[in-house]
Amino acid sequence: MSIQTAKEVDDEAAAWALKVDGGGLDAEPTAELQNWLDGDPRRGGALLRAQAALSFLDRARALENGTPQSLAQPVSRGPGFTRRGMVAAGAGGVLAASLGAVAFLAGEGPRYATQLGEIRKVSLSDGSTVDINTSSILNVALHTDARNVVLHRGEAWFEVAKDPKRPFLVKAGVARFRAVGTAFSVRRMNEDAELLVTEGRVEAWLSGSDGGRVMIDAGSKILLGPDTPLRPESAPDEIERSLAWRGGQISLGGETLLEAADEFNRYNRRKLLIDNPVLARRQFVGLFRTDDPHSFALAVAATSGARVVEDAEAIRLR
Amino acid sequence: MDQTRSEIVAWVGGQILPHEADLRGWLRRGGASECDVDDIVQEAYCRLAALKSVSHITNGRAYLFQTARNVALERVRRARIIRIDYATEIDALNILDSEPSQERVVDSRRELQRVRILIEALPERCREVFKLRRIHGLSQREVSDLLNVTENVVEAQAARGLRLILAALAGEANADPKVSGRPAHEHPNRKRGR
CATH class of the missing domain: 3.55.50.30 (Phage tail protein beta-alpha-beta fold)
Structure with missing residues (x-):
């Protein structure tokens, strides 16, 4: 026997309430009624309710006769976020990815760091914003022909202002993510980096690997590391939940x-x-x-x- | 001392059932899904049905709400996946907040009006049978003769009427502004009852 829904129980109880009503409420239940009642513990309650409804109606006859708080903060630039860094990098005149280590460091741009438990929103001069999660460190360099982010530790969500001339590149360990105008988060976990895309598309690949590149669409995620397959996974609800830290x-x-x-x-x-x-x-x-x-x-x-x-x-x- | 079944039924009809729609709204405010609400309310009636006497209960409405809250919390604790926010919401639901306005308790004319509306909202055939049986007190046989239909039809229509009235009692958005003023989300199948 399949389990009845609450409504099915109620409907049967209504029929029984009317039958019993004729015979008198205080008489012993008939074998048939007792059998019905014994079939499901919910039926006793449903019968009482249905009988109470009849009583309620009879009464009428008698009467007739007689946020979380927002963590968004205004622009909070780190120290040294000046044109100096951009000019220095611009003088290099090449993409950061092709620079040597020293030159790259010089062009790394200002550093942002959050303490344990701190969640911070940063507005960048190109119109993009970065929400930085707890215990994170990253550098942001805005060049004339590229926007480069290095995520050293932790997690950040990027809402990237559209600018086809300046691709937005995030380095996280050996993982690389590139976007033009889109929104996504990157979290570093030891060797690996997890990408969650909330808007648009992001291109992902591993540095120094010929394993190819993969496009990740909004609502999908991928874990990228030396030993992980290049396989995106669609998980829109999970992504939304994972980013609740922004609030x-x-x-x-x-x-x-x-x-x-x-x-x-x-x-x-x-x-x-x-x-x-x-x-x-x-x-x-x-x-x-x-x-x-x-x-x-x-x-x-x-x-x-x-x-x-x-x-x-x-x-x-x- | 034990009470008779008819005494208990009359008490439930007068002191419990009129508050059921409010109870459902209150539970939904605590985050219960439509399905949860049905099951919680049903279980609450089961507990009332197990009582041998209700003479110790001074406030039926508060007793109903308290019973339903206990049922809801026990269900949360038994669930495979524990919905903490729902449990804390249910736990935080204030019984006092559920109190109806004073005039609503004492105004029997309004209660009468409510019953009239419930009956008038029934489909025509059903309403006719229901009125003859319940308001005018005719027997099934008498109604059958009067309307020239079989007793089976009378029986079926009366049962249908009671089912519809039970559904309306469960679903109606009634005069309590604390309940009806809330956004009515997550219950698409309640429209008919309004």
């Missing part, structure tokens, strides 16, 4: 508690630790502030029966 939030969509803790620990000095292996594998859905692992832990405890133990160093769930 200072962590969006969980069925991640395990262990994965969730790793995510919180990217932003906070006081670490979230899961001492219970069964609990660590349970999956969670929800939207949380990156800077409030305490509330998250309490919510986990309240919904899963776990216990929270805290000290100055860590918040433990067990």
Whole structure:
């Protein structure tokens, strides 16, 4: 027997309510009714509700007779973001990619760094913006014929102003990403770099490899590293959730508690630790502030029966 | 002391059922999906059905909301994937916020008006049968003779009428502005009830 929906149960209950009504509510249920009631625990409640509706109507007859806060900040240029860097690079007159190491460093442009837990929005002079996630370091060099970003550590989301004459290139380890006008994020993870494209297309390849290049469309992502296949994956919902940090939030969509803790620990000095292996594998859905692992832990405890133990160093769930 | 079934049914009809639509709105505000709401409400009625007496309950509405909240939280905890934000929302739902305005509680004329609207909204055949049976108190046989249809038709139409009224009681956006003023998202199948 298949399981009935709530509505199917209600509909059968309505028919029973009318039948019983004729025979009197306080009589013992007939064998047939009892059989129906025993078939599904929900039926008793549904019958009561249907009978209550009749009673409600009869009563009428009697009466008739008698945000997260926005983290967007105004332009916040790092020290040394002047024309000097651009002129120096412009004097090179060639693409940064073809420059030697020393020359490249000279043309790396200003450096932006965020502290643990800091999320920062930077407006660039070409009209592009960069949202920089926690514990990240990057350099941005805007040349006359190219825009070069080096992501040394962490994660950033780029909203690139359209300029076909100046391709926007992001280096992250051995990974390379090129866009003209589009929006995407790059996260460095040791040797690998993950690209999430939110708008337009981005070209991705590995430096020093003849493995070819691949175009990644909006809603797709790719993990690029020495040992990863050049295979993009469509995951629009996941990408949207992954970028919740731009609003200072962590969006969980069925991640395990262990994965969730790793995510919180990217932003906070006081670490979230899961001492219970069964609990660590349970999956969670929800939207949380990156800077409030305490509330998250309490919510986990309240919904899963776990216990929270805290000290100055860590918040433990067990 | 145990109460009779008819006493309990009358109490549920007078003190619980009129608040069901508000309860559903309240649960949706807490982030429950339409499917969750149906299941939670059904389970809440099951718990009421298990009561031998309701004489200890002074405020039916608050009791209903409290019961539904307990059901919702237990469901969240049992789920394979725990929706924390939903659980905290449900947990944070304030029973006091759910209180209706005072005049709504005492105004029996409005209650009568509400029943009239429910019955008048039924399809014609169904309404006719339903009125003769429930308002005028005719038996199934009498209605069958009067309308010159079989008793099976009378029975089927009466059941249909009750189903539609139950659906309307569940779905109607009623006079409580705290409920009806909220955006009505995520429930495309409620339009008919309005």
